[in-house]
Amino acid sequence: xxxxxxxxxxxxxxxxxxxxxxxxxxxxxxxxxxxxxxxxxxxxxxxxxxxxxxxxxxxxxxxxxxxxxxxxxxxxxxxxxxxxxxxxxxxxxxxxxxxxxxxxxxxxxxxxxxxxxxxxxxxxxxxxxxxxxxxxxxxxxxxxxxxxxxxxxxxxxxxxxxxxxxxxxxxxxxxxxxxxxxxxxxxxxxxxxxxxxxxxxxxxxxxxxxxxxxxxxxxxxxxxxxxxxxxxx
Amino acid sequence: xxxxxxxxxxxxxxxxxxxxxxxxxxxxxxxxxxxxxxxxxxxxxxxxxxxxxxxxxxxxxxxxxxxxxxxxxxxxxxxxxxxxxxxxxxxxxxxxxxxxxxxxxxxxxxxxxxxxxxxxxxxxxxxxxxxxxxxxxxxxxxxxxxxxxxxxxxxxxxxxxxxxxxxxxxxxxxxxxxxxxxxxxxxxxxxxxxxxxxxxxxxxxxxxxxxxxxxxxxxxxxxxxxxxxxxxxxxxxxxxxxxxxxxxxxxxxxxxxxxxxxxxxxxxxxxxxxxxxxxxxxxxxxxxxxxxxxxxxxxxxxxxxxxxxxxxxxxxxxxxx
Numbered sequence: 001x002x003x004x005x006x007x008x009x010x011x012x013x014x015x016x017x018x019x020x021x022x023x024x025x026x027x028x029x030x031x032x033x034x035x036x037x038x039x040x041x042x043x044x045x046x047x048x049x050x051x052x053x054x055x056x057x058x059x060x061x062x063x064x065x066x067x068x069x070x071x072x073x074x075x076x077x078x079x080x081x082x083x084x085x086x087x088x089x090x091x092x093x094x095x096x097x098x099x100x101x102x103x104x105x106x107x108x109x110x111x112x113x114x115x116x117x118x119x120x121x122x123x124x125x126x127x128x129x130x131x132x133x134x135x136x137x138x139x140x141x142x143x144x145x146x147x148x149x150x151x152x153x154x155x156x157x158x159x160x161x162x163x164x165x166x167x168x169x170x171x172x173x174x175x176x177x178x179x180x181x182x183x184x185x186x187x188x189x190x191x192x193x194x195x196x197x198x199x200x201x202x203x204x205x206x207x208x209x210x211x212x213x214x215x216x217x218x219x220x221x222x223x224x225x226x227x228x229x230x231x232x233x
Numbered sequence: 234x235x236x237x238x239x240x241x242x243x244x245x246x247x248x249x250x251x252x253x254x255x256x257x258x259x260x261x262x263x264x265x266x267x268x269x270x271x272x273x274x275x276x277x278x279x280x281x282x283x284x285x286x287x288x289x290x291x292x293x294x295x296x297x298x299x300x301x302x303x304x305x306x307x308x309x310x311x312x313x314x315x316x317x318x319x320x321x322x323x324x325x326x327x328x329x330x331x332x333x334x335x336x337x338x339x340x341x342x343x344x345x346x347x348x349x350x351x352x353x354x355x356x357x358x359x360x361x362x363x364x365x366x367x368x369x370x371x372x373x374x375x376x377x378x379x380x381x382x383x384x385x386x387x388x389x390x391x392x393x394x395x396x397x398x399x400x401x402x403x404x405x406x407x408x409x410x411x412x413x414x415x416x417x418x419x420x421x422x423x424x425x426x427x428x429x430x431x432x433x434x435x436x437x438x439x440x441x442x443x444x445x446x447x448x449x450x451x452x453x454x455x456x457x458x459x460x461x462x463x464x465x466x467x468x469x470x471x472x473x474x475x476x477x478x479x480x481x482x483x484x485x486x487x488x489x490x491x492x493x494x495x496x497x498x499x500x501x502x503x504x505x506x507x508x509x510x511x512x513x514x515x516x517x518x519x520x521x522x523x524x525x526x527x528x529x530x531x532x533x534x535x536x537x538x539x540x541x542x543x544x545x546x547x548x549x550x551x552x553x554x
Binding site: 129134135137138139143151 | 281284286309312313315316317318319321322323325326335336339340383384387393
């Protein structure tokens with residue numbers, strides 16, 4: 001108990017002091033996971049909309065693959081990404097292994113199925129007649145799409161939260177493709193693992209508190225956006 | 234009168250079975266047309282094809298005599314000359330005002346250009362005071378009024394209403410039917426109303442199209458169709474009793490059957506007598522045909538299982554197909 005309290009106190013000291021190393025690790029975590037989430041939205045939302053609105057052969061198979069992908073073990077993704085990015089691997093020429101870009105890539109693979117799967121579910125739970133009704137009021141395809149996304153905004157923002165939550169908190173992929181290099185690829189989760197291994201439990205707890213605080217703050221902003229204007233009148 | 238909207242050799246096939254087959258149909262400009270038929274007759278399919286929301290399996294839709302092109306961009310421009318209110322019309326998750334503004338926004342009409350039009354139609358449908366309310370807090374009648382205002386505000390060339398009263402309880406339906414009847418009386422726009430209810434059809438339309446089993450069984454001016462239903466389905470849909478006379482069929486209008494001798498006498502086997510307090514209804518059969526006769530309460534009720542003489546004061550011959 002004493003250890004935890006000391007850790008929490010240490011965490012606040014580090015935060016209040018603006019410890020440069022912790023700040024650097026925190027910003028890298030935010031940048032990497034933020035970028036991975038953004039990329040997963042770029043790919044996952046259109047894919048989810050397509051799967052939610054259209055019926056085509058193989059759709060159920062694609063949905064099954066995506067839904068399975070929502071539970072991808074980060075360490076497996078890390079392993080596969082590492083093999084692909086090894087100097088001798090098929091993507092070795094990109095020279096990405098042990099770079100922040102490699103972590104973004106691996107985290108994108110983790111977040112994209114979460115975003116796509118939840119987007120498909122969000123679109124599918126809308127009244128199917130809404131699409132026809134919007135067309136009947138003169139909406140173009142793009143206007144229809146925008147209106148449908150607006151209707152599904154609550155579960156869509158939940159998809160963003162789930163996607164970001166999945167990648168900011170994972171350690172396996174970041175460790176394997178990033179290598180936990182100080183000042184370069186060390187993120188909050190890999191730093192926590194390292195400090196725990198070194199026996200610096202108070203620092204590890206401090207980093208965990210920072211991780212929780214970061215996750216809480218980002219989620220709070222998205223939740224505020226989600227709940228904006230939804231109060232019942 | 235100009236043929237505003239029409240179809241030629243139209244057919245819609247779904248899952249291997251033909252749900253709609255209309256060789257020819259023309260709707261005239263300014264007409265208020267009711268498409269009437271039982272559930273599953275193909276009415277809504279016809280509406281979606283006419284409103285360019287669904288492409289038929291075969292055939293052509295004509296707008297002012299010209300075939301509607303299949304290309305998306307051109308079809309969108311044509312679609313924007315129409316407005317559709319679907320059955321149980323789904324509203325968007327926002328305020329009444331923003332819902333009514335939706336179609337205008339799709340057409341690039343916003344702000345000061347849109348506001349007076351939106352306010353006018355909110356007022357006409359009696360929901361002006363609900364403008365800032367979220368649609369989730371509306372009653373069924375208020376939601377349906379919002380859906381209708383959202384279409385009327387577009388001032389379309391053709392307005393399509395699919396079962397506009399289907400979701401409503403009786404008082405809300407009656408109130409909205411009265412309001413819509415008044416609004417349509419002033420409207421110059423062409424209106425196509427889908428309904429399974431003959432009363433709604435008779436009150437909202439001046440022309441009728443009767444669809445049964447995916448085919449048009451009658452089409453023409455309301456009075457003509459109602460006074461001389463051309464076939465059994467049309468007659469029965471509008472509450473006529475179809476009875477056999479000398480190997481032919483005649484359709485007796487609602488309320489034209491009574492006790493005693495008359496122009497066309499029949500023998501009725503009495504099955505049940507229902508007493509409603511203000512009137513009695515005798516349920517029985519003429520041959521195999523179920524027949525209902527209304528009696529004033531001062532008439533003595535006939536005995537069940539007896540045979541009594543009834544007659545029609547008016548009847549029209551119909552084709553027996």
